[in-house]
Amino acid sequence: MATKRRASAVLALLMTSVVVLAGCSGGGEEAAPQSELYKDPVTLSWWHNASQDGPGKTYWEKVAKDFSALHPTVKIEIEAIETNQLQRTRLPAALLSSDPPDIFQAWGGGEMTEQVEADYLKEITDQTKTEVGDIGSAAEIWQVKGKQYGLPFRMGIEGVWYNKEMFAKAGIAAPPTTFEELNTAVTKLKAINVIPIAVGAGDKWPAAHWWYNMALRACSVDALKKASAEKNFDDPCFVKAGQDLKAFIDTKPFQPNFIATPGQNDPTSANGMLANGKAAMELMGDWNRGTLDTVTTDKAKLASFLGWFPVPAISGSPGDPKAALGGGDGFSCAKNAPAECVEFLKYLVSPEVQKGYAETGTGLPVAKGAADAVKDPALKSILEATSGASYVQLWLDTAYGSTVGNAMNDAIVAIFAGNGTPEKVVSAMKAAASK
Amino acid sequence: MTSANQIRMPAGGASASPAGPRRGGHDSARRADNRRKWYEIIGLTTPAVLIYVMFVLVPMGFAVYYSLFRWRGVGPPTEFVGLRNYTLAFQDPIFLDALRNNALIVFGSLLIQGPIALGVALLLNRRFRGRAVFRLLVFVPYVLAEVTVGIMWKLLLTGDGTVDALLRSLGMGGLVQAWLADLDVVIWTLLAILTWKYVGFAIILLLAGLSNVPDELTEAAAIDGASWWQIQRHVTIPLLGPTIRIWMFLSMIGSLQIFDMIWVTSVPAVRSLGASATMATYMVDNGFFARLWGYGNAVAVILFVISFVAALLFQRFLLRRDIEGAITGRAK
Structure with a gap:
């Protein structure tokens, strides 16, 4: 008798918790309303991998602040996560959920193809024609079947x-x-x-x-x-x-x-x-x-x-x-991210921001106008070799x-x-x- | 503790419930009493049961479910493959290496740590000056975090590092090995580090067990003319049985699930070649780094089943007497 009652109690608990869990995982289906740029306040969550204290991390903080100063309706929340954690666990898990970060690190290639097939990423081909033209062939790595899904900020051979x-x-x-x-x-x-x-x-x-x-x-x-x-x-x-x-x-x-x-x-x-x-x-x-x-x-x-x-x-x-x-680092916007995300992405690869990035010495910029900011002789020879390469795999x-x-x-x-x-x-x- | 037992019973199936149901009250006061007792039990265990169900049983169910899919963690799992992931695992020579390494760590830990711990515990149980200091020293490695220990030994064992220099200065340069790079040596190095860290735990457990051995028995034996050795062999060690078996149980489960130490001490290349992989490191390497989420879940389930069966068998055959409270042989 006692055992039976206990068993049913456990069963009841199990069922309630399943209901609770189902309640947690549902929802979040509503489509983002299309509105005019910079009209309503938005918060962009930004995940990047410059997690170690240093010029790279500080620079991204400055870039986010500058963008908010230019466009006061946009607030940017940064989360800096170590590469392996970001790429292997945090990002895949967040993309599976209904609440991924708006803009996040993207490495292009096979992984991006899979993300596009799963419909995780915002297609930005038309909005980024100027930027892609400036970056050149390196931008192809962030394309899937000829369509642009991200932009690089660092690229080198x-x-x-x-x-x-x-x-x-x-x-x-x-x-x-x-x-x-x-x-x-x-x-x-x-x-x-x-x-x-x-x-x-x-x-x-x-x-x-x-x-x-x-x-x-x-x-x-x-x-x-x-x-x-x-x-x-x-x-x-x-x-x-x-x-x-x-x-x-x-x-x-x-x-x-x-x-x-x-x-x-x-x-x-x-x-x-x-x-x-x-x-x-x-x-x-x-x-x-x-x-x-x-x-x-x-x-x-x-x-x-x-x-x-x-x-x-x-x-x-x-x-x-x-x-x-070669290879590089770039950023992509999530499928349902606000339109401001693409603007911020374009800002990230604009010549001024790229120049500042090159000056941090943490990597080679992709925008043509930023090449002059590279001072180190070894990095300069890489830059020359990159532009002289017939094909970058x-x-x-x-x-x-x-x-x-x-x-x-x-x-x-x-x-x-x-x-x-x-x-x-x-x-x-x-x-x-x-x- | 009790709550965990109560949940495991319906899940595990047939294990008998030793406490409780024999008390059948006949008068109504007794029955009301009984009912109140059950309200208490349910009230007090509900939070624990909820947490256990949500964070242990439900995820376990998900792991089994995902393990039946070919799933790379992108989009929901759709490609049902049945038991394919399980067959693939048992066909992968690296997974079999991981199994072998786990077995080696289980038996190596028992066979090496057991005798050392017993010897040291018996010594430290005698009265001498500085005993407290020795007890403390022996226990220090166990208190350190596993990751700390791993990094520390990794630094000590690098090529021409501290350990090599020490061996050479002692004239034992011939013993110097590529401790963490030689594919045939690395697992033994790791076993040695594990021994260094966990032997202190065994010693402390055994010392606690020793303090429960009644002085009267050893005194009586001594009066009967038994030597110190004879007393240990015929009185103390047999009475330590329950403690030793509990330690064996904990050591076995810990060895099957070992992850942190291997992960930080042994580099990815050596792990992926099978030389130092364990089931847990293999699971993470394949699940997250090769992005085979379904496959990784299958490995997790295999690891769980092996640990669970080992635990059940151990409880069934070696711990049964102890669980019944037979320390002094008085059965319930």
Whole structure:
């Protein structure tokens, strides 16, 4: 008797709580009323990833304040969230709910395609024609099927950051332009007892970027475009990329135990090794200038020896030697965000705001008018190389989306660890595409 | 505590309810009394039951539901795939590595921490100068947050770091390993760190158990001429049985669900190669980082089922006597 009553009580509770939960998750269906710009007060919630205290974070606070001063009806609420948390958990969860942030960080590529398919993003093609024209081809990364869903504020290609002093000491006259020259440079650097290349394989992607560059050299631009658009990895060039990488790893250009070395953010990372004169080279994107500064013990010395050169070509390969890998950061507006969101997005990529962004030194601006604000010589050479690139391929893991990207990076890391094969990278990518 | 038991009973099915229903009152006063008792029970447990249902049972149900979908966390789950995610998990060699690592941590923790903790607890139970200080020192690692411990050891164990330098200065340079980078070594390194951290917990539990061993028994044994060793072996340790079994239970469940320490101490590459992955890290790596939300939920359900079955079996076969309150052998 007693047990029975207890069971029914529990059942009743269960049912009430289900009702309560259902009540919480429903609602929020009403469409945003279309009204004149800047007429009614609106609050824009803005999620970005400049979560660490520094010039980047302060600058966004200033930009939000400036915009509110220009348009007093708009209030902007900022939430700065660490990249992984933002991209992997907070944003997907918020987009699933009925109350996503109005404007938020967007990286383009496969993830954006999925977000568009789920109808999360505001289409802004017509409103942003001027901005897209000013930004140029980089804006394509924030397009899905020819329509614009976001705008970048930072964009750059990757290359090899190197220590000029060590190169001089080893007798390397000019930065290598082919992999043969790179191999020679590695041998010369070993001869003066220097770690030729630091790689943060522990974080997976810094190692995977070596494979991406091999693929960029081995594959024709058409094969790369087909891979991004259709997730078709049948072209033999993707196996060739792994073979080239394996041959390169076999020359032992990297530091010992690289499989556990983190990529950036602490002195023992690959980043720290280059910044503190323990390694001669590191393959990394344009943001590296800022992150090197945070891990070095001597900023002036770092500035004096730091140089940059594009990833060398592989002679006789079908890839375009002027093609480069790159990526950037942008923002998108949520589907139901107020119209002011798009205005703020346009403001973010306007030349004045971009100039100020370039001056923070945290990344390369995308607006043409802002290029002059870049002062650092290494960053300047990236800017030149970016505008000179015949084709910019988005980071492969971003382009293919997290699922294929993650499986690909894991399989590449296995090659680095000595228990993977070039074929397995491709089969892992295909398997993940169906997972 | 009681509330949790009461909810688990209908959910878990057949486990018998030991307390309560035998008291059948016949007069009406007794019945009113009884009714009031039930109002009290319901009134007092409702908040706990509500929280338990909303934050444990309902999410669990959702996890099972989502695990049946091919779902990437974009839009609502629509592509029903049945048990496909479960088959995929058991076909993934990395998940099997994670299972193996979990098993190693479960048994490694029991076999290494158990004897050490017992020995130290018996020693610390004797009266000597500075005993309080030693007890405190032994317990310190357990008080530290797991993430703190992980980062601390990560720094100590970096290549040519403090540990390597210490070993070399002691003339044991031959023992130096790539502690966190060698794929065959890393899991043992992690097990050693876990031991360092959790052995203090076992010791404190056993010391508490030891303080419950009546002095009369050990005195009687001593008067009968038993040596210190004989007393420990034949009197103290058998009486510690319930404490040891409870510790084994907690250690086992903790080892199955271990996440924080592995996550901060071992880098993503080493985890994704299977060398240091556990079920929980595998779940996060695949669920969030590879954005396989349905698949991640399937892994979560597998982890839950394994822990649940292990807990039930342990309770059924090893803890039953203890739960019945058989510390001095007096059954109810």
